[in-house]
Amino acid sequence: MAEIRLRNLAHSYSRSPSGPADYAIREMDHVWEQGGAYALLGPSGCGKSTLLNIISGLLSPSHGEVQFDGKVVNALPPEQRNIAQVFQFPVVYDTMTVFDNLAFPLRNQGMNEAKVLAKVNEIAEVLELHPLLRRRASNLTADEKQKVSMGRGLVRDDVSAILFDEPLTVIDPHLKWKLRRKLKQIHEQFNITMVYVTHDQLEASTFADKIAVMYGGQIVQFGTPRELFERPSHTFVGYFIGSPGMNLIDVQPCAGGVRFNETVLPLSSALNQQVAEMPAAKLKVGIRPEFIHVWDGPNEDALCAEVVHVEDLGTYKIITLRLDGQLLKVRLQEDQVVPQQQAYLSFPAQWLMLYADDILVGPKAQGGQP
Amino acid sequence: MKVHNNKAWWLVLPVFLLVAFSAVVPMMTVVNYSVQDIFDHSTRYFVGVDWYKQVLQDTRLHESLLRQFIFSTCVLLIEIPLGIAIALCMPTKGRMASLVLIVLAIPLLIPWNVVGTIWQIFGRADIGLLGWSLNSLGISYNYAANTSDAWVTVLIMDVWHWTSLVALLCYSGLRAIPDVYYQAARIDRASDWAVFRHIQLPKLKSVLLIAVMLRFMDSFMIYTEPFVLTGGGPGNATTFLSQTLTQMAIGQFDLGPAAAFSLVYFLIILLVSWLFYTAMTHNDKTR
Numbered sequence: 001m002a003e004i005r006l007r008n009l010a011h012s013y014s015r016s017p018s019g020p021a022d023y024a025i026r027e028m029d030h031v032w033e034q035g036g037a038y039a040l041l042g043p044s045g046c047g048k049s050t051l052l053n054i055i056s057g058l059l060s061p062s063h064g065e066v067q068f069d070g071k072v073v074n075a076l077p078p079e080q081r082n083i084a085q086v087f088q089f090p091v092v093y094d095t096m097t098v099f100d101n102l103a104f105p106l107r108n109q110g111m112n113e114a115k116v117l118a119k120v121n122e123i124a125e126v127l128e129l130h131p132l133l134r135r136r137a138s139n140l141t142a143d144e145k146q147k148v149s150m151g152r153g154l155v156r157d158d159v160s161a162i163l164f165d166e167p168l169t170v171i172d173p174h175l176k177w178k179l180r181r182k183l184k185q186i187h188e189q190f191n192i193t194m195v196y197v198t199h200d201q202l203e204a205s206t207f208a209d210k211i212a213v214m215y216g217g218q219i220v221q222f223g224t225p226r227e228l229f230e231r232p233s234h235t236f237v238g239y240f241i242g243s244p245g246m247n248l249i250d251v252q253p254c255a256g257g258v259r260f261n262e263t264v265l266p267l268s269s270a271l272n273q274q275v276a277e278m279p280a281a282k283l284k285v286g287i288r289p290e291f292i293h294v295w296d297g298p299n300e301d302a303l304c305a306e307v308v309h310v311e312d313l314g315t316y317k318i319i320t321l322r323l324d325g326q327l328l329k330v331r332l333q334e335d336q337v338v339p340q341q342q343a344y345l346s347f348p349a350q351w352l353m354l355y356a357d358d359i360l361v362g363p364k365a366q367g368g369q370p
Numbered sequence: 371m372k373v374h375n376n377k378a379w380w381l382v383l384p385v386f387l388l389v390a391f392s393a394v395v396p397m398m399t400v401v402n403y404s405v406q407d408i409f410d411h412s413t414r415y416f417v418g419v420d421w422y423k424q425v426l427q428d429t430r431l432h433e434s435l436l437r438q439f440i441f442s443t444c445v446l447l448i449e450i451p452l453g454i455a456i457a458l459c460m461p462t463k464g465r466m467a468s469l470v471l472i473v474l475a476i477p478l479l480i481p482w483n484v485v486g487t488i489w490q491i492f493g494r495a496d497i498g499l500l501g502w503s504l505n506s507l508g509i510s511y512n513y514a515a516n517t518s519d520a521w522v523t524v525l526i527m528d529v530w531h532w533t534s535l536v537a538l539l540c541y542s543g544l545r546a547i548p549d550v551y552y553q554a555a556r557i558d559r560a561s562d563w564a565v566f567r568h569i570q571l572p573k574l575k576s577v578l579l580i581a582v583m584l585r586f587m588d589s590f591m592i593y594t595e596p597f598v599l600t601g602g603g604p605g606n607a608t609t610f611l612s613q614t615l616t617q618m619a620i621g622q623f624d625l626g627p628a629a630a631f632s633l634v635y636f637l638i639i640l641l642v643s644w645l646f647y648t649a650m651t652h653n654d655k656t657r
Contacts, residue, residue, distance in 0.1 A: 053553075058553050079559040105557075
């Protein structure tokens with residue numbers, strides 16, 4: 001059990017990195033608290049797996065420190081870090097039975113056989129591997145093998161944390177859901193810190209209490225699924241989380257707010273002041289498709305937009321609109337009236353986010369890290 | 371019956387002819403010799419299994435068969451573990467890796483009778499580096515006169531010549547193991563021995579199967595190198611099956627018994643190879 005703290009951590013695979021582009025992990029500080037269920041979410045190649053391998057000790061970072069409970073562990077090899085890691089593709093020891101596979105990490109630390117038997121049975125119970133215990137691991141299906149891989153991580157009671165590197169990639173969709181539930185249960189049962197790497201937002205939000213979104217080698221936001229949805233602190237989070245992602249519009253400052261083309265969006269005086277302080281910044285406004293208000297008819301506050309396309313996705317509809325030359329997506333529930341040709345919109349002030357150089361302007365979401 | 375489908379058999383004909391001329395016809399010639407006593411074109415007698423009986427009772431053949439089994443067993447017991455050990459020690463990347471690969475490949479490129487000649491000279495007590503050095507160190511060594519010296523020299527020569535093949539096969543097998551297995555093993559705190567026993571060795575199985583079969587068959591058919599090195603001596607101490615067979619067929623021109631013996635020889639190799647194959651793939655089939 002441990003709190004994992006990353007301090008000034010950076011990593012480059014190149015021996016003589018010359019610029020930020022050479023870094024797989026750009027300098028970051030981050031804390032995974034003891035007992036949390038975390039997801040590390042991001043697109044392929046954003047540095048998720050690199051970060052995971054640094055935590056487990058398979059990779060040694062170019063800069064900075066990894067601390068477990070305040071103790072620097074940079075110099076410790078993975079076998080001394082009390083970390084379990086489950087990889088994207090199942091790793092089983094082919095010549096052993098399922099039982100011996102699960103017992104392997106325990107026997108390696110010299111546990112007596114009676115205790116090994118008890119632990120293995122306990123984990124086999126949780127993972128529903130009991131009927132397979134006597135089978136040779138080489139003859140299992142992919143998802144059974146992955147359960148064995150996970151089991152080897154879970155069976156050790158000395159682990160500080162379990163790291164999952166997209167563990168459900170090879171699993172059938174209907175089993176994915178079951179295994180994810182299983183992991184969640186195990187987390188609740190054993191109170192182990194778990195970090196779950198994925199590029200699937202649904203997987204991240206069903207598993208984790210808090211999600212760290214990674215982009216370009218940095219954690220751009222760390223928060224609950226709700227925080228990520230409601231107050232993305234980086235345009236990437238807005239775009240990556242949600243289906244469809246956030247509407248992002250390039251804007252210029254003007255009197256009392258910002259504008260694009262002829263449309264002026266008023267801002268609060270606090271925000272206006274902040275905008276005035278950074279004249280060189282590239283500004284964007286963002287609003288979730290769910291939060292754009294669609295009026296039934298013309299209205300004083302409403303902006304008039306042209307309906308371009310309506311996509312019916314069963315329980316909801318996605319409408320593409322053109323507002324003053326700018327395309328917007330709006331998500332309507334099935335009971336809402338679908339506008340024909342013309343739609344009247346307004347952007348509720350609390351859902352309208354302003355970004356300067358892709359970073360949220362205004363009070364940050366809790367735990368957010370620009 | 372779909373008669374029209376039989377035309378397809380014509381497509382198999384080229385392969386059939388090729389196999390016939392490369393294997394079946396020569397083999398049938400041998401079979402032909404093994405069941406007849408042939409003097410010339412017109413004078414021949416069918417003798418049935420007489421040659422086989424004679425060959426199977428020939429003590430000279432029994433002795434060389436025994437020597438042959440001991441030799442092949444020693445070859446496998448030395449070359450397979452040594453080859454694996456070398457492969458495990460080989461560097462995996464950089465210029466050293468290419469250098470080591472080239473050095474290991476050199477013995478494999480040398481013609482067999484040259485290998486025999488190299489060791490023949492190398493081991494000589496008067497002018498050979500090895501023989502002369504051993505003798506000046508006070509160790510009496512003479513492969514031409516002493517049976518055990520001759521055996522050791524033939525064995526070392528074979529190890530020198532062929533361990534590279536096992537090492538190179540194992541090296542390629544080791545490179546094919548994904549990194550993630552080693553990573554998982556480190557996470558599981560596996561010892562180096564456990565990594566070898568539970569990851570490397572099982573993953574090497576298919577290349578080891580090839581290595582064992584090749585080294586068994588080759589060593590069981592060894593001819594040129596001991597022939598050049600010791601000529602089968604001292605006495606008959608290093609006379610292996612091929613040499614006995616050659617003596618019988620060409621030296622004494624006993625074509626009938628030689629043909630019968632060739633077939634027995636072939637069947638022994640086939641049988642032992644099959645045993646190895648079955649033993650090594652046995653576990654894959656059990657569930």
